[in-house]
Amino acid sequence: MPEPGRALPQPTPETQHFWEGTKAGELRLQRCDACAKVYFPPRPFCPGCASRQVSVFKASGKGVLYSYVIHHRPVPGFKPPYAIAVVQLEEGPRMMTNIVECAQTPEALQLDMPVEVVFEAQTDTITLPLFRPAKG
Amino acid sequence: MPHNTVAVVGAAETTKLGVVPDMSQIQLHADAALNAMADCGLGPKDIDGIATAVETPVQLAQYLGITPTWVDGTSVGGCSFMIHVRHAAAAIEAGLAKTILVTHGESGKSRVGNPPRSIHPQSLNGQFEQPFGPMGPPSLFTIPVLRYMKTYGVTEEQIAQVAVVQREWAGMNPRATFRNPITTEDVLNSRMIAYPFRLLMCCLVTDGGGALILTSADRAKDFPQKPVYILGTGESVETPMVSQMEDFTSSRAFRVAGPTAFKEAGITHKDVDHLMIYDAFAHLPIYGLEDLGFVGRGEGAPFIAARNTAPGGKLPMNTNGGGLSYMHSGMYGMYALQESVRQMRGISPAQVPDAKISVCHGVGGMFAASGTIIFSNQRP
Numbered sequence: 001m002p003e004p005g006r007a008l009p010q011p012t013p014e015t016q017h018f019w020e021g022t023k024a025g026e027l028r029l030q031r032c033d034a035c036a037k038v039y040f041p042p043r044p045f046c047p048g049c050a051s052r053q054v055s056v057f058k059a060s061g062k063g064v065l066y067s068y069v070i071h072h073r074p075v076p077g078f079k080p081p082y083a084i085a086v087v088q089l090e091e092g093p094r095m096m097t098n099i100v101e102c103a104q105t106p107e108a109l110q111l112d113m114p115v116e117v118v119f120e121a122q123t124d125t126i127t128l129p130l131f132r133p134a135k136g
Numbered sequence: 137m138p139h140n141t142v143a144v145v146g147a148a149e150t151t152k153l154g155v156v157p158d159m160s161q162i163q164l165h166a167d168a169a170l171n172a173m174a175d176c177g178l179g180p181k182d183i184d185g186i187a188t189a190v191e192t193p194v195q196l197a198q199y200l201g202i203t204p205t206w207v208d209g210t211s212v213g214g215c216s217f218m219i220h221v222r223h224a225a226a227a228i229e230a231g232l233a234k235t236i237l238v239t240h241g242e243s244g245k246s247r248v249g250n251p252p253r254s255i256h257p258q259s260l261n262g263q264f265e266q267p268f269g270p271m272g273p274p275s276l277f278t279i280p281v282l283r284y285m286k287t288y289g290v291t292e293e294q295i296a297q298v299a300v301v302q303r304e305w306a307g308m309n310p311r312a313t314f315r316n317p318i319t320t321e322d323v324l325n326s327r328m329i330a331y332p333f334r335l336l337m338c339c340l341v342t343d344g345g346g347a348l349i350l351t352s353a354d355r356a357k358d359f360p361q362k363p364v365y366i367l368g369t370g371e372s373v374e375t376p377m378v379s380q381m382e383d384f385t386s387s388r389a390f391r392v393a394g395p396t397a398f399k400e401a402g403i404t405h406k407d408v409d410h411l412m413i414y415d416a417f418a419h420l421p422i423y424g425l426e427d428l429g430f431v432g433r434g435e436g437a438p439f440i441a442a443r444n445t446a447p448g449g450k451l452p453m454n455t456n457g458g459g460l461s462y463m464h465s466g467m468y469g470m471y472a473l474q475e476s477v478r479q480m481r482g483i484s485p486a487q488v489p490d491a492k493i494s495v496c497h498g499v500g501g502m503f504a505a506s507g508t509i510i511f512s513n514q515r516p
Contacts, residue, residue, distance in 0.1 A: 007267050066283060073274075
């Protein structure tokens with residue numbers, strides 16, 4: 001029997017565009033047409049001004065490492081120690097993620113270092129947005 | 137609304153705290169509730185309001201034999217009980233109930249009658265946090281802290297000193313789970329849980345419960361115990377997802393609940409003799425001191441390290457030893473309230489001499505919610 005993998009999301013009608021985006025290799029955010037606020041996580045209205053006129057757009061995928069812990073306990077699908085991170089996206093919102101292609105140490109994981117999104121397919125339908133140190 | 141017309145007349149914890157495998161979770165509620173009723177000489181027929189979290193007021197009312205005219209099932213984590221006290225005070229003032237029981241019981245360690253809570257993969261947490269490997273509070277509540285440390289130049293040693301100071305308080309309390317003194321080195325050499333957090337910076341996991349009984353201040357003088365009056369209260373919530381906090385160096389829910397309570401009470405920080413700040417993890421008293429305005433931004437950790445909150449310091453804080461050393465069943469808020477009440481009654485094992493005003497500040501979830509209660513043993 002294969003070892004259990006990491007917890008996976010189940011999209012809802014309000015988040016479907018996000019998970020379709022990651023599968024297509026795009027990090028999709030939403031912007032309010034009325035007040036221009038960019039927000040996350042997804043919902044079909046603006047949490048700033050309550051307008052239902054919002055648009056989905058492809059984000060740059062660039063950001064900085066904002067904060068993290070390095071978890072030392074076992075969790076299905078992970079090999080400790082591993083970082084559970086929050087990145088601050090160029091467009092403003094923050095999101096939880098993992099930092100890949102990087103040693104999972106305080107020395108390697110410097111706050112405010114530039115990071116960029118990479119997409120890691122988990123199943124036929126679910127692809128997760130992870131981040132790595134920015135190249136160039 | 138000034139809550140100076142309501143008082144705590146009954147208060148008790150479960151007979152046993154720590155590892156209590158011979159009681160299920162609902163019985164821990166009941167054990168605490170029966171002790172609180174005995175404390176004030178009341179029975180279930182005298183109680184017409186009930187508030188509790190996780191277990192529902194329906195379960196507790198039936199189990200205890202109470203016929204309520206008012207219920208509150210606010211369940212927003214460990215500060216739910218502060219919020220229950222706030223709502224109870226408002227309900228008594230409004231005439232919705234006369235005598236209200238607030239109960240907590242949690243089989244956090246033995247997990248008898250306490251089924252595991254799961255995060256549904258369709259929830260926002262399930263979609264946008266769980267896939268990245270968190271496992272409960274030690275790996276989530278701690279995520280903002282590196283940002284806080286970088287912003288204010290706070291060190292791991294300073295955070296470790298929070299645990300050291302609280303162990304000093306626990307040493308005075310015969311019911312505290314951990315009482316032996318520890319050093320900063322002990323904390324920094326303890327097992328790494330989620331960098332930068334080590335084992336001794338994280339709360340205990342134990343079994344227990346507590347209950348409070350509130351009634352109008354006018355009736356309070358007729359009960360056997362010294363009344364503890366509710367001077368001011370506050371509450372708020374922010375986000376179920378720690379990754380979506382507005383500011384990683386400060387809790388918005390703290391910044392709403394705390395000042396609301398101070399304004400209601402009409403007191404200033406100089407008036408506070410005793411302070412409880414819910415400490416599920418060692419950074420919480422630091423955030424709490426700053427967000428409640430006791431110190432400036434970035435000053436919380438050095439304030440604790442300079443022993444201002446330690447025995448003999450000018451602002452005695454977490455005098456039961458806190459969630460780090462006294463007990464922590466998962467939702468610690470009730471135990472913080474109990475210590476504030478003991479201090480106001482003058483019966484704490486680590487009694488602050490002549491304490492007249494106690495501030496009790498709670499957190500729920502991972503900076504998700506907050507409730508603040510300001511108590512006094514003087515009728516306003």
